[in-house]
Amino acid sequence: MTEARSPDTLPIDDAIPELRAALAAHGRAVLVAPPGAGKTTRVPLALLDLIPGRIVMLEPRRLAARAAAERMASTLGEPLGATVGYRIRGEAVPGARIEVVTEGILTRMIQSDPDLPGIGCVIFDEFHERSLNADLGLALVWESRAALRSDLAVLVMSATLEAEPVAALLDDAPVVRSLGRAFPVETRWLDRPLPAGARLVPEAARLITQAESETRGTGGTILAFLPGEGEIRRVAAMLDGPVEVMPLFGAMELSAQRAALAPPGDRRRIVLATSIAETSLTIPGVRVVVDAGRARRARFDPGSGMTRLVTERVSRAEAEQRRGRAGRVAPGICYRMWARAEEGSLPAFAPPEIATADLAGLALELAAWGSEEGLAFLTRPPAAALAEARALLEDLGALKDSRITPHGRALAALPLHPRLGHMLLTAGRGAADLAALMAERDPIRGAPADLSLRLQAIRDPRAYAERHPWPADRGTVERIRAEGRRLRRLASDAAPLSPGQMAALAYPDRIGLRRKGDAPRYVLSGGKGAVLAEGDPLGAQRLIVATDLDGDAREARVRMGAALDEADLRALFADRIEAVELVEWSRREGRVLARRQERVGALVLSDRALDDPDQQAVALAAWEGLRDLGLPWTPAARRLRARIALVEGMPDVGDAALMADPGWLLPWLGKARTSADLRALDLTEPLKALIGWDSQRRLDEAAPAAFVSPLGRRIPIDYDAETPTVEARLQELFGVTRHPMAGSRPLRIQMLSPGGKPIAVTTDLPGFWAGGYADVRKDMRGRYPRHPWPEDPTTADPTVRAKPRGT
Numbered sequence: 001m002t003e004a005r006s007p008d009t010l011p012i013d014d015a016i017p018e019l020r021a022a023l024a025a026h027g028r029a030v031l032v033a034p035p036g037a038g039k040t041t042r043v044p045l046a047l048l049d050l051i052p053g054r055i056v057m058l059e060p061r062r063l064a065a066r067a068a069a070e071r072m073a074s075t076l077g078e079p080l081g082a083t084v085g086y087r088i089r090g091e092a093v094p095g096a097r098i099e100v101v102t103e104g105i106l107t108r109m110i111q112s113d114p115d116l117p118g119i120g121c122v123i124f125d126e127f128h129e130r131s132l133n134a135d136l137g138l139a140l141v142w143e144s145r146a147a148l149r150s151d152l153a154v155l156v157m158s159a160t161l162e163a164e165p166v167a168a169l170l171d172d173a174p175v176v177r178s179l180g181r182a183f184p185v186e187t188r189w190l191d192r193p194l195p196a197g198a199r200l201v202p203e204a205a206r207l208i209t210q211a212e213s214e215t216r217g218t219g220g221t222i223l224a225f226l227p228g229e230g231e232i233r234r235v236a237a238m239l240d241g242p243v244e245v246m247p248l249f250g251a252m253e254l255s256a257q258r259a260a261l262a263p264p265g266d267r268r269r270i271v272l273a274t275s276i277a278e279t280s281l282t283i284p285g286v287r288v289v290v291d292a293g294r295a296r297r298a299r300f301d302p303g304s305g306m307t308r309l310v311t312e313r314v315s316r317a318e319a320e321q322r323r324g325r326a327g328r329v330a331p332g333i334c335y336r337m338w339a340r341a342e343e344g345s346l347p348a349f350a351p352p353e354i355a356t357a358d359l360a361g362l363a364l365e366l367a368a369w370g371s372e373e374g375l376a377f378l379t380r381p382p383a384a385a386l387a388e389a390r391a392l393l394e395d396l397g398a399l400k401d402s403r404i405t406p407h408g409r410a411l412a413a414l415p416l417h418p419r420l421g422h423m424l425l426t427a428g429r430g431a432a433d434l435a436a437l438m439a440e441r442d443p444i445r446g447a448p449a450d451l452s453l454r455l456q457a458i459r460d461p462r463a464y465a466e467r468h469p470w471p472a473d474r475g476t477v478e479r480i481r482a483e484g485r486r487l488r489r490l491a492s493d494a495a496p497l498s499p500g501q502m503a504a505l506a507y508p509d510r511i512g513l514r515r516k517g518d519a520p521r522y523v524l525s526g527g528k529g530a531v532l533a534e535g536d537p538l539g540a541q542r543l544i545v546a547t548d549l550d551g552d553a554r555e556a557r558v559r560m561g562a563a564l565d566e567a568d569l570r571a572l573f574a575d576r577i578e579a580v581e582l583v584e585w586s587r588r589e590g591r592v593l594a595r596r597q598e599r600v601g602a603l604v605l606s607d608r609a610l611d612d613p614d615q616q617a618v619a620l621a622a623w624e625g626l627r628d629l630g631l632p633w634t635p636a637a638r639r640l641r642a643r644i645a646l647v648e649g650m651p652d653v654g655d656a657a658l659m660a661d662p663g664w665l666l667p668w669l670g671k672a673r674t675s676a677d678l679r680a681l682d683l684t685e686p687l688k689a690l691i692g693w694d695s696q697r698r699l700d701e702a703a704p705a706a707f708v709s710p711l712g713r714r715i716p717i718d719y720d721a722e723t724p725t726v727e728a729r730l731q732e733l734f735g736v737t738r739h740p741m742a743g744s745r746p747l748r749i750q751m752l753s754p755g756g757k758p759i760a761v762t763t764d765l766p767g768f769w770a771g772g773y774a775d776v777r778k779d780m781r782g783r784y785p786r787h788p789w790p791e792d793p794t795t796a797d798p799t800v801r802a803k804p805r806g807t
Contacts, residue, residue, distance in 0.1 A: 010038030015178040016046045022174035023121075023153050024050060030167045031157045033178035035324030039157050040064075040125055041071045041282075044098045048083075051153060053120030055098045058106055060131045061276055062088040063250060063257055068125075069093070069100040071282060089415050090486050103133030104415065110140045111368055111412065114148060121153035127166070128158040128317065130352035130379070136362055139375040142170065159321050162349075169376050185289075185327040189340040201231055204292040204337060205238035208270060211290050211335045212243060220287025220330065222270045225322050227294040227311045229441075232272045239270065248273040248283075251441055253475040275318065282328075289326040289334040291319060295350065299551070300358040300385060315350045316343070352379045360418050363389035367404040368412040395508055396422045414490060423506040424487060428494030431502045433458050436483035438506065438547055442560060443476040448536045451499050451547060451562040458484065500564030501572050503545035508573070510546040511564065513603040514539075521555070522546070525601030529555040543569060566605065576600055581610055583617035585624040590675040592621040615670035622669040623662040625678055631655060635716075637683035642719030643703040644691060650699070651690055664690045702743040710735055710798040723748040723763065730759065730776070731788060734796040739765045751776075754784045754802070769793050 012033050022029040033039040044055050059065040069086035076083055085095025088102045101109075110116060122141050124134055138156065145152045156166050156173075163175045194203060208224050215222070226232050232247045239245050244267045248260040260271055263284045271283055275295050295314045314322070319336065326332025354362070359381055366372045393399040398408030398418055407425070414421040420435040437443070437454050447453055447470035457464040457472040458480050464472060497505075504511050512522030512530055520532040520539025530546050532539040541563040548560035570577060582595045594613035598606040633641070644650045651657075658664070665686050672678050688696055706714040707726045710733065718725045724742040727750040740747045751760040760776055762768040773793060781789040786803050790796040 010042055011036070012038040012042045012178050015176055016042065019043065019155075019176045020046065020050055022176055023047070023155065026174055027151070028154045028170050028173040029156075030163045030170070030173050030175045031155060031178070032163050032175065033157065033159065035159045035321045036328035037159075037178045039178065040068050041075065043155070043157065044084075044100075044123060045072055045075060047121060048097055051120040053118050054096075055121045055123065056106065056109075056116075056119055057098065057100050057123040057125055058103050058134060058137060059100055060103060060126050060129050060134065061250060062091075062102055063276060064126075065100045065102050066091075067261060067282065069095070069098075072098060072100075090483060103131060103137055106137045107133060107140065107365060108413070108415075110137070110144060111365065114140075114144050116141075116144060116149060116152065119152070121155060123155045123157060125157050126159065127156045128321075128349075130350070130354070132353040132357050132359075132362060135352065135354050135377060135379065136365060138169075139377050140369065142376045143374065159324070165378060169378055183327040183329070183331045185323055185332045185334050187323060187334050187336060189336050189343075190338060193339045193342055194337070200227075200292060200294060201234045202238065204231070204290070205235045207292075207335055207337050208235065208239060208290050209241075211288055211333070212241070212268070212270065215288050215333060216268070218287060218333075219268065220332075221264055221268070221283065221285040222288040222290060223283055223286045223325055224270060224272050224290040224292070226272055226274065226292050227296040228274060228309075231292075232274070235272055243267060244269045246271045248276065250274070250276050251476065251479070253478070256475075283325070284329075286325050286328060287330055287332045289322055289332065291322045291334065291336050293319070293337045297350070297356065298353075298358075299356050313346060315347045317349045319346065354379050354381050357385075358417075359385045359389040360392050362386070363393055364398055364404070364408060364412050364418050367393070367399055367402075368409060392509070393418060398422070416487075419506040423502050424491050426492075426494065426505050427497045427502045429488045429491040430494075430496040431505075432487040432491050433480070433484040434499060434502050435487055435506075436480045438503075438560075439483070440476060440480050442548070443472050443480060444470050445473075446470055449532060449538045449558050449561050451503065451560055454560070455499060497572075498565065498568055500543075500545055500562040501568045503547050503562040504564055504569065504572060507545055507547055508576075509601070510549070511569065511600065511603060512544045512546050512558075512561070513605075514542050514544075522558075523602055525603050527602040530558050531555050532558045532561075538563060542566070569600065569605075573600055577605065581613065581617070583610070583613045583621045585621045585628070587628055590625075592618055592625065592673045594618065594621075616666070618671075618673070619666040619669035620662065622672040622678060623666065625672075625675065626665075627659065629675060629678055631658060631683065632679050632681050634682055634684070637687065639705070639716055639719060640684055640687050643699055643705065643717075644687065646719060647699055647702045650695060653687065653690070704742055707740050707742075707747060709733070711800065717742055717747065721748065725750060727752055727758075729754065729756075729800055730780075731799050733765065734788075734790070734793045734798040736798075737766055737769075737794050739763070753780060754787045766794075 015031070015033065019029060019031055031039060031043065044057050047055060059068060065086050065088050069080060069084050073080045073082065073084040078084070081093045081095060083096055084098045085093045086100040087105050106122070124138055127134055141154060145154060154170065156170070167173045167175050204224070204226060208222065212222055226235060229249045229251060232249060236245050236247060244265065246260040246269060248257065248271055261283060291314070293314050294311050295318060296309055296311050299310050323334040326334050354377070362381060363386055390399060390402065393408065396418055398405060398411050410425055411418050411421040414424065416424065416435060416439065420438055423431045424435045433455060434451070437451070437458060442454070443457060444454055453468065457477055461472065461477055509524065509526030511525040515521045515523055520534070520536060522530045522544060524530055524546065530549060538544060538561055543564040543566055544561045545564050546558045546561045549556035549558060578599045580597050580599055582597050584593055586593045594610040595607050596610045597604050641653045644653050668681065668686050672681065691699065703719060704717065706716050708714055709728055713732070715726045715728055724745055725748040730751040731754070733751070740749070746763045748761065748763050749765060750758055751762070753759045759780065760768065760772060762772070777789045788796065788799065788803065
């Protein structure tokens, strides 16, 4: 068992001398200290006499930033705003020497003043969480240090980080490690894995109840980790007994957050928290941790441009951080809602946010910085997601030819996602409430998707409550109202727009046009599909803007959106509306369709028949039809193709070669509109045109199209056979004493009886007359007595007629 410490000491204290020496000698260091070691509140104070200038410490969450600043001020016996202060979105208490900020604040500071005047040290706390802003902040600070501020100290602190890659990124910075927790923690697993289909909330409530019962005699607070607010509320409703249940999540009111972080009263306390409580925050008296083994993360799909929250299993690093919360003040116990055998299947670390998040904000910051070349990213941003983000910024007017525009610089200065910033700057103060709403969680659960309901609840909560049955969360509404007031001060003066127009400014790629049919299904301007819940009143609208989607790649469900009038759309995006003449092959209808359309992205606002389409366009569309149907080979065209294929130096007339280039056939397709037209097409003339006039003459000599019989009848030659072949009645060949030729090749003659049945085949007609003919004559003359069967066919006159009756 680890030796107990006095209340005034923490495990991190033993590592502070080595840390100070590393920073004094190298100006950079990586500190690894387990959860509960005290690094967040001890280290900045320990550096006050070492670091000239201010110390800026980054925290990943607002609650943690405020709590850390309050704790350090209390340690100094001073009020906030003396030595220690903090700055978070919408709230700031300046401090003379130490300022705790959320990560986005640092980005704004360094973009405004890259040399960070007056700042002597930047500390990245909880870097193991690998937030996008922390990765970006470290990259920018490190480049600023290299180019402008060699005296700037940089310290990266983490609970469970693999320190070596970070140290290597910082030019082999010294790694300082703090020893383990103050007290040991016993781990208890489930006897067996949860069965497939087990529901998280009742299982978590059962395990929390079990933990409370089994540890009742030891006392201390129980800290239970759950993935999100919804699970916290449902688990809280299932717990009873002589305990005080306190929720803790980021979207709570400040007073409720303070209550969860305050010392417990007489009753035993159970704190139900999200991953916000894994690190940084000090929750008094925790001796028992219950880990439900789940974390909620944002996942961005660059293909759909949508982000969705997914619930995933925790990593081993996260599980270890959670476990460590039980050993801060005394020996503790950690209950894990999985079997010990499942431990090895957990991922080692959670994926860094830069690998899974929407990168629009990052792309804008990189453009504002000027270049990403040489920036020290621990994980490089994925190329596909970054390209998608830059395409969005081009659409919003923030980038042009990959360079930031004045509008883009104005967007980068706003504490908003570029979509919402663009809306605020374009639509003005009237968009402030909507921007605040879309940046927050939905304040109304179970209501239809229409954003107008939410705006009513924000602008006039009392009137909303009187008119609508869906209760609005008061705390969320108040946060949105406060943020809206702040954003109004940053907004431009602009004429008011409708909610749908404002939403369309933020989401030009998510304007939806209702598809045909009864279901409320929409095609979005970005090309994806979306669907509203059956019966949602918004589904009656022809045009909507989908502001919140579940991210389904096939057809996303619209969780929030706004109706959009077509006149408003036309007024807003007049420069984007394209008038196009569309001539294309419809596989479903089997015909060429010629339409005149007005389009915005993938949306077709108007569509009418085109009376006089361009013939070249019709021909190209018909060609696409032939790709589906195949070339229509009539017997005559097939024979011509076979002739061409036999002659050396002629074009390739195989199907693959002919279908590779439509040019040879387009002049004959301008009036073909239907499948029937294409099937009736005669390819003979197009093939002749393909080989040209001179080649036709050479073709007629080398592979004539027909054999001219002694009666002057043109009999087509079949070139598909191995040897060119003709079929003719035997009597029609009387008098022919030289074998017919096809160019330089002898014809194969299929001789027919007067009834049209094959009776002989020869490639040597004189030889046949002299030999085989006698046997044929013997067999046939009795069967066809009215037809001539002379003894010497070489001197007889050719005929296809029978002798008159009676002769």
